Amino acid sequence: MLFLHRPQLLFIKERALNDLFSGESYIRFVLEKAFGSNRNWGKRDRAAVSSLCYFLVRWKLRIGWVLEVNLSDPKSWPLVVAFSMRMIRSEGASQELHRADYEEIQKVWPHFEATKEIESKLRSAISRWTSDEMPTWARHSCGQWLDEFSQSSLKDKYTKFWEISNQEAPVFLRTNTALTTAPELQQNLEASGISLDPVSEIGFRLKRRQNVFVTPAFKAGLFEVQDGHSQLIAPLLEIKPGMRVMDGCAGAGGKTLHLSNLMKNQGKILACDPSKNKIAELKLRLRRAKVDNVEVHHIEDEGFLKRHRERFDALLLDVPCTGSGVFRRNPEAKYSLCQEDLERLISTQRDILEKYSKVLKPGGKLLYSTCSVFDKENLAQINEFVDDHPEWSIDLVESWLPSPYSGDGFFAARLIRSN
Structure with a gap:
């Protein structure tokens, strides 16, 4: 059962709530800060803080709607925390907080008392949590533009998508x-x-x-x-030991490492990324995994790609995207994503396809992938590329919606360059 003592509630008040509600910090950074500076916390303390932080971010617009409060106003925070503790503990059932809960909250917010008025507000909010009058953006706790766009893009899959995207992600x-x-x-x-x-x-x-x-x-x-559906991506490239392969958007290297396994640590993989931080993390993971067929390169200009024109047998492009398939892992993205972001990402994806595809030899295979469920970033993007480049053809298309058991939302398309 979730229970928070004064030290954890004090951290929530002074260090977490402003960052989480303002969108100035990701949950994982807030939790790293909490656990790093409070090494004496036990497993239950850490689990309780983690559960509360994820609940607050995952449902912040819905919480604001049912409580009828402005979450940016610190005066609302003790009520928000009390409500969230109650919802997490009882999974939505009308279960009252214990006297000990109120006593711990009062140690951090002295003006907050367990009055009949407070209890009435909590009961009313729990009733409103499933209200038919709730707008869909509040029900799914996402930006209004994103809610409308996802409905038009996903159609009959829209409701199921949001139901799963607001659940805890499996590991x-x-x-x-x-x-x-x-x-x-x-x-x-x-x-x-x-x-x-x-x-x-x-x-x-x-x-x-x-x-x-x-x-x-x-x-x-x-x-x-590595996510379950993410593990299905690398095998689609159909690589073999001894090949020359480029991972053009390697990031921290989850799929790079999988490619190395598939090649039995033979041949050559060139893992590239424009982020120095991700490259540094990739190098650490390669050393831990004892991989020696991967060369890491920090991409700084287009000259590197020009020097490697038509030198690779296979190319993986796990391109930057909206991350709509992994909202349950990164719930902060639900609030900041807007139409301008989508258009910018589509342009970036098109640019990456255009420039990186030239490193493949004739007959080479390109695997394009995203962790998005939106067609504009996926099949529509690939169709436009193939229409503009007749030397390329689509060989295979796969897509996965988020699932409670098997993984997150992903898309993959395998293209072949003609001889």
Whole structure:
């Protein structure tokens, strides 16, 4: 049962709420700050703070609507916290907070008292949580433009999409097949107290959220944390040991590492990205996974691509996108995304396709992927590219909506350059 003591509530008041409600910081950074500066907190304390922070961000517009408060006003915060604690604990049932809860809240907000008026407000808000009068942007707790755009884009999949996108995201692991096998990894992790369900020949889903990063298996590089549907992307490139492959938008390298496994650590992978921070993280992951067929390059100008024209057998482009398929992992994005962002991203995707596709040899394969569910970033983007470049043809198209059990929302299209 969720219970917050004064130290955790004090952090929520003084360090978390302003950042979370203003959109000035991501949840993961807020939690890193909390746990890093409060190393004496136990597992339950950390879990309680994490649950509350995610609930507050995931549902902040809906919370504001049902309580009829302005979340940017600090005066509303004790009521918001009390309501959120109640909703998390009872999963929406009308369960009263205990006297101990109010006592802890009052230690941080002395003016907040367990009056009949407060209890009435909480009961009313719980009733309004499922109100038919609630506008859809509040129900899904997202920006109004995004709500309208997703409805027009997803059509009959719109309701299900938002239902799953506001759930807690499951955690998936992928076996580093260069160092171990899936059965050996499962045995290793279960010996560390980690409960797993196999979801593929090399993939697992955690039965419950646990810290896998402190296990000896993680430190030994035996697995990577990677979404279930994300694990389906790299195999679609159909690469083989000995090939020359470019990962053009490598980021922190989740798919780069998977490509290396598929190539049995043979051949050459050139992993590129314009972000120095992501490149640094990728290098750390490569060392931990004991990968030696990947060369990392920080992209700074187009000259690099020109020098590598027609030198690769295969190309992965996991392009920047709206991230609409991973809202449940990054709920902050629901509030900031706007039409201008979408148009900018579509332009960036088109530019990347145009410039990077030239590094492939005739007959080479290009795999374009996003973690978006919106057609404008996906099939529409690919169709426009193929229409403008007759030497390219679409060989395969796959897409996945977010699922409670199997993974996030992704899109992939495999293209072939003619000889």
